[in-house]
Amino acid sequence: DAGVTQSPTHLIKTRGQQVTLRCSPKSGHDTVSWYQQALGQGPQFIFQYYEEEERQRGNFPDRFSGHQFPNYSSELNVNALLLGDSALYLCASTIRLANEQFFGPGTRLTVL
Amino acid sequence: DAKTTQPPSMDCAEGRAANLPCNHSTISGNEYVYWYRQIHSQGPQYIIHGLKNNETNEMASLIITEDRKSSTLILPHATLRDTAVYYCIALSGYALNFGKGTSLLVTP
Numbered sequence: 001d002a003g004v005t006q007s008p009t010h011l012i013k014t015r016g017q018q019v020t021l022r023c024s025p026k027s028g029h030d031t032v033s034w035y036q037q038a039l040g041q042g043p044q045f046i047f048q049y050y051e052e053e054e055r056q057r058g059n060f061p062d063r064f065s066g067h068q069f070p071n072y073s074s075e076l077n078v079n080a081l082l083l084g085d086s087a088l089y090l091c092a093s094t095i096r097l098a099n100e101q102f103f104g105p106g107t108r109l110t111v112l
Numbered sequence: 113d114a115k116t117t118q119p120p121s122m123d124c125a126e127g128r129a130a131n132l133p134c135n136h137s138t139i140s141g142n143e144y145v146y147w148y149r150q151i152h153s154q155g156p157q158y159i160i161h162g163l164k165n166n167e168t169n170e171m172a173s174l175i176i177t178e179d180r181k182s183s184t185l186i187l188p189h190a191t192l193r194d195t196a197v198y199y200c201i202a203l204s205g206y207a208l209n210f211g212k213g214t215s216l217l218v219t220p
Contacts, residue, residue, distance in 0.1 A: 004155070033208070042199055042210025043156060056206050090155050097206055099146060103155025 002027055004104035006091050012110045013081050021076040021107045025093030031055075032074040033101060034066060035090040043090055049074055050097055078109075086111045114139040114202035118214045124194075125219055130187040132214050134200030137181040143204045145176060147185045149196040156199065156210070159185065190218045 005024045013019050025032050031050045035043035045058035049068035068074045072093075078085055088108050092101035117135040124130040136145065146161040160167055160174045162183070167174045173186040187194055199213040 033206075035208075040212075042197075042212055043208070045207040045209050048206055058207055058209070092155070092208075099144070099161065099203060099206065099208065100158045101156075101208065103157070105155055 004091055004093050004102050006089075006104040006107050008107060009105070010108045010110075012112060014112050015081055015083060017081050017111075018077065018079045019081060019109060021078075021089050021091075021109070023074045023076070023091030023093075023104060025072050025074070025091075026102045029093035029095055029102070030072050031094045031097050032068055032072065033092045033094075034074070034076045035092065035103075036060070037088040037090060037106070039087070046076070048097070055097065081111045083111050085109065113204060113207070113209065114143055116200045116202055116211060118198070118200055118211065120212065121215045121217070123217050123219060124187075124190045126192060127189055130190040130194065130216060130218070132185040132187075132198050132200075132216065133182065134185070135182045136200070136202045139180050139202045140204065143202045145174065145180075145183050146201045146203055146208070147172070147174065148199045148201070148208075148210070149194075150199070150213070151193075151196040159198075190216075192218050192220065194218050 033048040034046040037043040147159040
C-alpha cells in the first residue's frame with residue numbers, strides 16, 4: 001500500500017520564477033492538504049482540497065495556488081518566487097477531511 | 113484554534129516512560145487535542161487525539177485534565193526511534209498549524 005508520494009524531492013529556483021509541486025495521496029484517501037515548513041519551524045497550513053475544491057486556506061498570499069485532479073492527486077503552484085519561499089513543502093492526505101493526516105516526505109525548495 | 117505551549121526540549125532514558133506536557137488553557141469546548149511527531153528529515157506522523165476522555169492506542173496514551181486546560185502525551189517505554197519533535201495542536205477545524213513542539217531526545 002503506497003503512502004503519500006511527492007515529486008520532486010529537491011528543487012532549486014531563482015527569484016521571480018514559478019514552481020509546481022506534485023502530490024499523490026495514500027491509496028483510498030480523497031483529501032489533500034499542503035504545508036510549508038521553514039527551517040526550525042513547525043509546518044504551517046497552506047490549503048486543503050476535497051472533491052476538487054479548495055475547502056480551507058491558511059494565511060498565505062494568492063501567489064500560492066493549487067489544484068486537485070479527479071484521481072485525488074494534487075499540485076501546489078507558487079508564482080513570483082521570493083527568497084522567503086525556501087522551505088520544505090509537505091503534502092498530507094486523509095479521508096473526507098479527517099484530521100488524522102498522513103504526510104509525505106516533502107519537497108525541499110530552495111530559492112536563490 | 114487555541115494556542116498551545118510546550119517545553120522546547122526534554123530528555124528520556126531508553127525504556128522509561130516519556131511524559132510530554134502541553135498547555136492549552138484557552139481551549140474551547142469543541143476543540144480536540146491532537147499530537148503529531150516529526151522524526152528528522154521525515155514528514156509529521158499522527159500519534160493520537162482526544163476531546164475529553166483519556167485515550168490510548170498502540171503508540172501512546174493521552175491524558176487530558178478534567179478542565180481540559182492541559183494534556184500529557186505518554187510514551188510508555190521510549191526507544192531510540194522515539195527521538196523526534198512532538199507537536200501538540202488544539203483544533204476544531206481542518207487546518208493543522210504546528211508550533212515549535214518539544215524536541216524529545218531518548219538516550220541509551
